[in-house]
Amino acid sequence: MNQKEKFIKEDGADKVDEAYFRSLVGCLMYLTSTRPDILFSVSLLSRFMHCASELHLKAAKRVIRYIKGTVHYGVKYCKVKDFKLFGYSDSDWAGSSDDMKSTSGYCFSIGSSVFSWCSKKQEVVAQSTA
Known part of the structure; x- marks a missing residue:
């Protein structure tokens, strides 16, 4: 999309x-x-x-x-020697034209395997990026 x-x-x-x-x-x-x-x-x-x-x-x-x-896409968990935790997040600024609320998202992975993710509309209107 x-x-x-x-x-x-x-x-x-x-x-x-x-x-x-x-x-x-x-x-x-x-x-x-x-x-x-x-x-x-x-x-x-x-x-x-x-x-x-x-x-x-x-x-x-x-x-x-x-x-x-992209039927072959998905989440795959593999045995890894390098056990590192990564986290990513992002949001837009007033992405909803109806009520000017933003959308936030995050994902966490261990190595190259994602284990937690979310994307949702914020409940309040963001006043600042700080």
């Missing part, structure tokens, strides 16, 4: 069957347990469960096409 693409609740596009969209996003949520590469996209799509439009459905189908092309 293009991270510069902005989704809003009332985008003017035709509404879609919410039950179908919820089912589709629910299946994608299940896949995030082994596919951290789709977490940001699925987190973003899940914000529109109650007001899904054609644009949101198109984006969800794009994620599915990505998964189909």
